[in-house]
Amino acid sequence: MTQVDVPPTTGPVPAAARSKARRPGRTAGRTWAPAAFLLPIAAVFVVLFAVPLAQTVYYSFTDFNGFSADVRLVGLANYRTIFNDPSLLTGLGFTLLYAIATTVLITALAIPLAVVLNRKFFGRSLVRTVFFFVGVPSQVILGLVWQYIFSPLNNGALNSVLAKFGMDPVPWLADSSVARACVIFVAVWAGVGWHAMLYLAYLQAIPADLYEQSQVDGASGRQQFFHITLPQLVPAVVVSSFLLITNGVKVYDLPYAMTKGGPGYATNTITQSIIVQGLSQSNYGVGSALAVLFTLACLAVILLQLGLAGAVSKRFA
Numbered sequence: 001m002t003q004v005d006v007p008p009t010t011g012p013v014p015a016a017a018r019s020k021a022r023r024p025g026r027t028a029g030r031t032w033a034p035a036a037f038l039l040p041i042a043a044v045f046v047v048l049f050a051v052p053l054a055q056t057v058y059y060s061f062t063d064f065n066g067f068s069a070d071v072r073l074v075g076l077a078n079y080r081t082i083f084n085d086p087s088l089l090t091g092l093g094f095t096l097l098y099a100i101a102t103t104v105l106i107t108a109l110a111i112p113l114a115v116v117l118n119r120k121f122f123g124r125s126l127v128r129t130v131f132f133f134v135g136v137p138s139q140v141i142l143g144l145v146w147q148y149i150f151s152p153l154n155n156g157a158l159n160s161v162l163a164k165f166g167m168d169p170v171p172w173l174a175d176s177s178v179a180r181a182c183v184i185f186v187a188v189w190a191g192v193g194w195h196a197m198l199y200l201a202y203l204q205a206i207p208a209d210l211y212e213q214s215q216v217d218g219a220s221g222r223q224q225f226f227h228i229t230l231p232q233l234v235p236a237v238v239v240s241s242f243l244l245i246t247n248g249v250k251v252y253d254l255p256y257a258m259t260k261g262g263p264g265y266a267t268n269t270i271t272q273s274i275i276v277q278g279l280s281q282s283n284y285g286v287g288s289a290l291a292v293l294f295t296l297a298c299l300a301v302i303l304l305q306l307g308l309a310g311a312v313s314k315r316f317a
Contacts, residue, residue, distance in 0.1 A: 099248025114199035131193030143257025176266035
């Protein structure tokens, strides 16, 4: 009888053998795929941020005027000019005042407003819409409108109303302290509604069971706010304050539309000083030095804010 050789039964192929059998370029392709998607983002970052930032740092140590090809290194002369110029220091002071004041005031007003808008009452949707759309128009448009309202002349809108009651006109935008207060008031008026909608979104995500259980335990409305609502709004406070402080330190449009930086340099901002020095006065070196200091100040403020936000989040976690 002829013997037939039967091939051995083949079981499941081990995972190691399957991996070796794969094509060698497949894993490499998967490795490079995420990097390929990031290349356009990296190119945009380099072209629009890294290169201009490097040029700004270089020009801050030169006497470049924006036009001449003859550029000389002047060391720290531009930085000394900044710290010896009262107008630039005034702009720095008002920028910090604006950023801190708007952040604190808008946060203090937006949270209670969001709590009120979260309750059920007639016309709630309309009231929410009105508060939200107050901050939608451009800051320049708001600045021009409020410039007419706060006009220090007798024919200004607010002074005309005061005149009907026999009161003297108030130098709203002609007095340094009053002008600063007016600019901050308009910024708070325009920003409270928008940030209240942000807090409202977080309020609606709070479980209702927490309030029901606290009512069973006999908690008052004040205790519910400080022990339930406020801790649950910590992530919203972090987001809102981050947006407010970053927008505050780079503000330009609203103060310029209302006062053009006046009276004097009372409402002058850092961004306005950068534009005036670099473009209007052709002092590109000083403008670049201001931009470098402004970037470092923004970085310091953001890092400080992130640290405080992390500490607060851990406290209420």
